[in-house]
Amino acid sequence: MMKRLIIILALAAIALGFFPLAMRISGDSGLTALATHYVEAGADELGAANLVTSVVVSYRGLDTLGEVMVLFTATTGVTALLGAGKSKSHKKEKESERDGDGRREGSELLATGAAFLFPILVLFGIYIFLNGHLTPGGGFQGGVVLASAFLLLLFSDCRLELNHALLKGAEAISGAAYVAVGLLGLWLAGGFLDPRFLPAGEFGQLFSAGAIPIIYILIGIKVGSELTGIVDAMRRCS
Amino acid sequence: MNEIMTKAWYTLISLFVITNYGLLLGGTMARVRAKVQGRIGQPVWQPYIDILKNNFKRTGIYHGVMFYLGPVFRLAGGLGTYLFIPAVYGSLVFSNFSFSGDLLLVMYFIFFGQLGMALGAGQSGHPYSPLGVSRGLAQMTAFEVPFALSVIAIAAQYQTLSITEIVAAQQGGILNWVAFTNPLAMVAGMISFLGMSMGNPFSVVIAPQEIPIGPPTEMQSSFLGMLQTNRAIFNGAKLVLFMNLYFGGATNIWIMVIKTFLIYLYTVIVDASFPRFRTDQSIRFFLGTPALIGIAAVVLQML
Amino acid sequence: MVSPLYLIAMLLGAAFLHPLIQNRSKLAGQLVVLVVLGATVAIPLQWLMALDIATMQTVVFQTAGFTAPLSINLQVGVEESLFLVIINGGALFSALYFFRRRTREWEGSVQILLMTLVLGVNGLVLGRDLFNLFVFMEISSLSLYALVATTKTANSYEAGIKLMVAGGIASALFLIGVVFLYRMTGTLNLDDMIANKQLLDNKAGITALFLITASLLIELKPFPANGWGADVYQAADPGVSALTSGTSATAIFFVLYKITPLFGFELLQVVAASGGITFIFSQLLAYKQDSVRRMLGYSSIGQIGLLILVVALGSLYGEAFTTTMFGGIFLLVLLLGGNHLFSKAGLFWMSGITGQHSLGTMRQSKTVRLGPVGAALQGILTSALAGFPPFPAFWAKWIVITALLAFGSYWWASIILIGSLIEAAYLFKWFLNAVKSPVDPGTVHDEVIPEDFPEEPVKEPMAGASPAGIVARIARQSSGGWIAPFMATAVLVACGMLLATMFILRGRISGYRDMVLLLPLAVLVLWTVFDVIRVPFKLQIGLAIICSAGYGLVFLPGLDGIRLVFGLIFIAGSAVQMVPLLNRRGHHRGLAGMLLALVFSLGNLLFASSALEFFFSWELMTITSFFLVVRGRQASGAALRYLVFSLGGAFSILAGLFFGSSPLAALLLGIGFLVKMGTLGLHIWLPGAYAETDDDMSTFFSSVTSKAGLFMLFLLAGLFVQEAIPAGFAAGTRLESLLSGIAFTDLLGWLGVVTAFAGAFLALFKEDIKYTLAYSSMGQVGYMLLSFALMSQLGWMNSLYLAVTHLMFKGMLFVAISGVVYRTKTRLMYQMGGLITRMPITFFTVLIGIIAVSGVPPLTGFGAKWMLYTALIEKGWYLQAALAMFASGIAFLYLFRLIHVIFLGQLKDEHRTVTEAPIWMLIPQVVGIAGIMLYSMYPSLLLKPLEAAVAPFFETTISWDGYTVLSTLGYWNGTAVMYVTMGVFLVPLLWLLIVQRKNTQKVGQFNIVYAAERPYRPETTHFGYNFFAPYEKALGFLHKPLATRFWYRVVSVAEVAGSMVRKLYTGNIQTYALWIVIYTSILLSILQRGM
Amino acid sequence: MTHIVLALGFLLVCIGFWGLMTRKEVFRLIISFSLLDTGVHVIMVGIGYVRTGTAPIFDEALAVAGAVGKVVDPVPSALVLTAIVIGLAVTALMLSFAIRLHASRGSLAVDDMKELKW
C-alpha cells in the first residue's frame, strides 16, 4: 500500500510538472513556421498532394529510413530470439504436434476465406502504398495490409512454411533498393533521399511527386516482409 | 710527533689510574656489601688476583669469531667511554680524548661495548646468554629515558653539550652543582644510574649469570680477564661521567676519588637494600616516575 | 570530404544485404562487417584530415535537397569526427571480439545487430535534428536489446526486459519533450533551436527541455534510477556490455553534450548534480560487488556520470574550463570518454575471455588466471581506467581538477578524487585477483607466523606446469579473442604516448633535456620489446644498470645543491641496488623495464619544472612501483594497500598544488608526501609493501623510493614554515592564543619523532625479518622528517645526511638479508640462527649495517645522532630530543635482535649446507661498506657538500676546526673518534692475538655448558622467538594497530554505505521503474521550484 | 479541444505508468507499455492540432493557396507515424523476450525476476 502511495505521489508530481507544458499549448496559436512553409511550398517543391507523405518520405526521409531500420533491427532480434529455437526445438515440437493431438488445422471456413481474401488484401495493400502521396496511407500502412494478408494465410494453416529465402530476399533487396534510391537522390538531385531526380509529374496523379511512390513501394515491400517475418517468428499453432 | 707521544703517555697514565682505581673500588665495595650482609667478604685486592689468575690460565676456549671478539669489543667500549670523558677538570693528563666529541659521543659510545659483548655472548650458543642480553638491552633502553631527559635538561640549562664546559659551569662552589641548580635532572639521572649499574632492584639482567652459565662461565681465562678489567674501567668511566654531570666534576684526582666513591656507595646501598624487579617491572618503573621527573626538568628549562 | 550520408547508406545497405551474403558464405559475411566497420573508422579519419582542427571547423550536410530546418541535416565537425573515430573503433574491436565466438546461429544476427548499432550511434553523433536523434537512439537501443539476449540465459532475458522497460520510459519522455519543443520553437533542428533559445526561457520550455534531458540521463543510467543497467552488465555477454558501456553510452552522452547549449543555469546544475551523485554512488556500489561484470558495470555507470558532471560543470563554469587548458571542455570529454570506452571495453573483453565471473570464486580457486600477456593487458587497461599516466584519463583528471579548483569548486573536485580513489581500489583488487599466484591469499598485510615449528616451507607449485596446462595456456593466449583487448590496449598506449608528448613537451623541444620526462615511457616500451623478443633477463638488467648510470652521467651534472644529493640517491643508489637482480635466473617479464622506469620517474622528479610535470612523474612512480610490489609471492594484499594509499596521497597532492602557498596547500601537499614517506597514521601500507615485495627489490622501496616524499618536502619547504592555523580561526577566544604560532614544521617535527619511535617500536616485535627492516625504514624516515622540520642548517644537513647514509646502510642490510632469505628460504628470524659460519661476509655487512643504523660511534650513524640532538637542543625541542633518544635505544634492540637471531646462536640442521650469498648480492654490500667506512673515517667528505647544499637557505651555525665540526652546543671530530676507537679496539685484540695466542682453542658451541652433549634439536637452544618478551609485557599496549584499525573503520564505512545503497537495487523491475519516475519527478520539481 | 486531447494523453500515460508499476506480470507490463505509447502518440497528435483544421492533403476541397489556417500541422503527424512503427518494433521485441523468459524460467511473474540484483 505504501508503495502505491509513493507511486501515486510520484505520478502526481510528474503530472504537476506537465501542467505548465499543457497550459502553454493551445489549438489557436496556428501553425509553426516550419509547418507554414510545408503547407505553402510543400506541394510545389515535391508535387505530392499528401503533405504528410511529403514530410515523411522526403523532408524527413532520413527518419523514415531510420524507422525502416528500426523495424529491421526488431525483426532481426525477434527472429534471432524466437527463430533460433525453431531450427531445432521448434521443428521437433511441430513433429510431435503432428503426431499427437495438437494436430488441429484452421477451420474449413477460415481456410477458404483466407484463400479468397489473400489476393484482395495483397492488392489493397499495394493500392495503399501506391497512392500514399495522394491519399492518406502509404508504405507503412500498405505494408501492414500486405503482412496481414500473409497473416491470414498463417492463421488458416498453422503448418504453412513460408518461403523464408524469398521473404528474406524481398526484405534485403527492397531495403538495399531504398538506400540506392536515396543515393540516386544524392547524385542526381539535391541530396540524399531527394525524390526529385524523377520528374514531378502532374500534381495529384498517380505517377507524380518524383520518386515518392517508388520509395513508398519499396517501404511497403520491406515493411510487409518484415512484419510477416515477425509474425511468422511469433506464431504457434493454437 | 712529540705531541702525539705526549698524548700517548698521558693516556696511559690516565688509564692506569682509572684501572687501578676501578679495581680497588670494586674490591672495596664487595667488602662493604659483605659487611652489610654480615659476612667477612673478600680481600680488597681480590680483583687483581682474579684478573691475573684468568690471564695465566693455560687454555682459553672460544666458539667463533664473535665470541673471540666480544671481550675485545667490551674492553674497547670501556676504554673508549673513559677516554672520551674528561676525568679531571683542568688537568691535561686526565682530559683524555674529550676533544673528539661531546656528551653525545659518550652516551652513544657506551653502546659499543654493550653491542660487542652481546654479540660475543650470542655466539656462545647457549639460550641463556641472549636471554640475559635481551633483558639487559631492554632495561637499558628504559633507563636511558630518564638519563636522556636529564642530560637534555643540563644541556639546555648550560646551552652546551661539551662535558668540559658543563663541568666548568659548575665550578665556584657547591651550590653551582647541577645537583642544586637543577635537582630534578640530578634525581632523574641518579635513578637511571641505578639501572646502569645493574644492582638491585635492577639486577635481573645478570640473573642468568648466577646459575653457572652466561658470559662469566662461557668466557674464561684471558677472555674473562678482559671482561673483569673492563668492569673496573667502565665502572670508573660511568662514575666519572655522573660526577661530571651532576656533582661539579673534579679539579684534582682526590676529589674525583671521593666523589665517585660516594656515588658508588649510593648504588651499593640501594643494591643491598632492595629486592629485585622483573624486567618488565623495571621498564615500567623507569618510564614512570623517573621519566616524569626528567620531563619536569626539561619542561622547567623550556619555560 | 566524404559525405556522412555515404557512411549511413553504407551501414544501411550492408545491414540489409547481410542476410543474403551470409547465406552464401559465412566468411564473406564476416568480411563485409569488418570492411564496413573499418570504413566507419576510416571515414571520420578522412574528415579529420579535411577539417581545420585549430578552429574546430564544422561542415553541415543536408538531406533531401532542402536545407534545415526543412529537412534533416547532419553535421560533421572535429568533435563529431573524433568521437566517431573512437566509438566506431570500439565497435570494430567488438566485432573482432565477437568473431572469436564460433557460436552457431547467433553469428549472423550478431553481425547485423552490430552494424545497426553502429548505424544508430553514428546517427546519434552526426544528427542535428531532435526527432532524428530519437530514431537513431531507437535503432541503437533496439540493437542493444537484442544483443543482450546473446548469452541466451534466463538472466539475460530478464535483464533485457528490464532494459527495455527503462529504455521505453526514456523514449516516451523524449518524444513528449521533442514534440513540445517543436511546438514552442517551431523547429526540430538543434541549431535553429539554439538560435531561438529565448523561446524556451520559461517554465514550459524548461520542462520540455528537461524531459529530453531526463530521457538522455535515464539512458545513461543515473543514480538511483539505474538498477536495470547494472543487471544488464551482469547478465549480458561481456562483448555486449562493452558495447553498452562504450559505444552506445558514449554516443548518447555525446547527444547530451550536443544539446547542452540549450540548457539554462538551473538545468545545468541539476544535470551536474545528477552526474556527480551517480559517479560517487556507483563507485561505492562497485566497491561492494563480488560479480566482476556487475562491478565493471557500476564502474561504467560511474564513469558516464563523471562525464556528465564534467560537461555540466564545463558549461556552468565555461571560462574556467576553456582558459585553463587548450581545447577546453571538448578535449576533456574526448579524453575521458575515449579512455573509458577503450579501457572499459577492454576489461569487459578480458573478463569474457578468461571467464572471470566472481571475485569470490577467483579467490577460492587456486589457479593462475592470467599468463604474462593477459596480466600485462589487464594491468594496462586497469591503469588506464584508473587514470594513471600516460593514459588519457590522467590528463583529463588533471585538467578537470585544475579547472574545478581554479573556479573554487572544491566539493566537486573532492568528489571526483574520492570516487576515483574508490574506483582504483576495486579495479586493482580485481586485477590482483586475476593475476595473483596460487600461494597468495591476498590478505597478507603483516607478518605471518606459523603456529609452532613449521612444516617444510611449501614449494610454490609451478602453475600450469603440466603439459596439458601449458598447452591450455598457450591456446588461451594465442586464440583470436585476445585481439580485441589487445587492440584496445594498443590504442590506449598509443594515445597515452601521444598525449604525454603533447602535454609534456608543449612544443618546446630545445634539446634532449626536454625529453627526459618522457624517458620512463620510452623505457617501458623498449623493455617490453625486449621481453617480446626474449632478451635474456640478465642482459635486460645489465642494460638497465648501464642506462641508469648513463642517465646519471648525462643529467645529474646539471644539478646542484639538494637536487644533486637526491639525484645521487635516486639514480646512483638505484643503479647499485639493481646489481642483485643479476642473480636471478629465467625470464621475469616486465620487471627490468618497470624498475628502470621507476628509477627514471624518480629521477625526473628532480627535473619537473611545472606542477603537471611533477605530478606526471609522481604518478608514474606510483604505478610502476605498484607493479613491482605486485610481483611478490604474497604481495597482492599489500600491493593493493600500497596503491590505494599512494593514490590517495597523490590526489591530495593534486588538490594541494592549486592552493598557492596557503596553509591548505601545505596541509594537502604535506599529507601526500607523508603518505609516501609512511609516517605514523599513514604508514599502514608500508610494512606490507616493503616486506612482501620480492626480496631483492625491497631495498628500492625502503632506501630509494621513500625518499621521494622527503625530496618534495625539501623542495617546497617554504610552505611548511607558515602557521598551520589560518589567521582568524577562533578569533578572539583563548583558543586562538593557544593555537597561534603553531607552524606546520612543529607538527611535522612531532610527527617525525613519533614515527621514528613507532617504527622502531613496531620493528621490535616482528619475527619476520623483512617486516623488521620495513618498520626500521619507517623509523629512519621519521628521523629524516624530524630533522627536516627543524628548519635549521644542522637539521637540514642531518636530514640529507640521513638520507644518504640510510641509502647505504639500509640498502646494504636489505640486500644482505635478501641473500640470507635467498639461501635459507625463510623470512622468519627464529627459524635461522648461527649463520655467521656459513655466511661470514653477509654477517660482516649486517654488523657494519646495524652499528651504522643504531648510531653507535665510530660509524656514520653517530654523525646523524650528533647532528640531530645538537640541532634539536639548539632549537629547544627538548622533549622531541628525549623521545628520539628513546627511539634510538629501541632501534638498538631490534638491530641486535636482527643480527643475533640470524647469525649467532645455534645453526639449524637444515642450514648446515647453506653457502655465502651469491656474488651479485655481495657487490652492493661491499659498495655500501666501502661508503660507510669512507664517510665514517672522514665525515667531512659528506658534511661539507651537504653544508654547501643547504647553504643558500640558512645562516651558518657550524664551523670547522680541522676535522672537528663545531656547533653552538658541542663538537664532533669523526676522524679522531675513529682513530681512538681503532686504538682501543686494537690494543685488547693484539693482546689476545699475540700475548694470549698460544692458549686459545676453538670448540663447538655445545662444548661447555652442555658438557659436550648435544640437545635434541638445535631449535630448542636458540633463543629467538618473542625475543623482547619483557618489553611486550611492559609496553605492549603501545603497539596495538590503532592506525590499521582506523583505516579499516574508514573502509568499512565505505562498505556499509555501499551495501546500504545496494538495497535500492532489489532486482524488481517495477521498483526500477518507480525509481525512474521518482528520479524524474524529483528533478522536475527541483527544476520548477528553481524557476 | 487541444487541452482535452493532451489531458487524455497524459491520463493514458499515467495509466500506462500505473500498470507498469503495479501489475505483477511481465505480459501486463508490456500491455501497459503499449498503453503508455498510445498516450504519447495522442499527446503528439494533439499538439499538431489546429482549431478547425483538416488533414493536410490537397484535393478539390483544399487548394494550396490559403491552406494555411485550414490544415493541421503535418509535422507531428509525420512524427507519430514513425513513432507508432517504432513502438510496434519495441513491443514485438519485448514480447519475444517475454516468450523466451517464460520458456526458461517457467514464469512471467515480476516477483520471480530477481536473479539479478544488488
Add this chain to the structure above:
Amino acid sequence: MSQLMLVLFGLLMLVGAVAALYLKDTVSAILAAGSVSLVASLVYLLLGAPDVAMTEAAIGSALTTVVFLFSWARIQHRPQPSKNPQSEESDSNPDDQEDHQL
C-alpha cells in the same frame, strides 16, 4: 460536437485502458488494449490526421494485437519450462566453457 465526441472517445479509451490492466483474462486484456488503439485512431481522425489514424488502426490496433495474441498463445502453450528452470542456462554453458578453453 466534435468536442463531445472527443470526450466520449476519451472516456472509452480510459475505460479500455483500465480494463486492459485489470481484466483477469489476458486475452480480453489484449483485446481491450487493442480497442484503446482503435478508439485512438478515431480520435486521430477527429484531429485531422487520417494518416496517423490509418497507421494506428493498422499497426496499433490490428498488428500489435495479433502479435500480442500470438505470443500469449505461445506462452500458454508451454506453461512449464522445458525441463527445469535452468535448462536454457545450462544450454548456454557450453558457450562459457568454450570461453574458458579459448
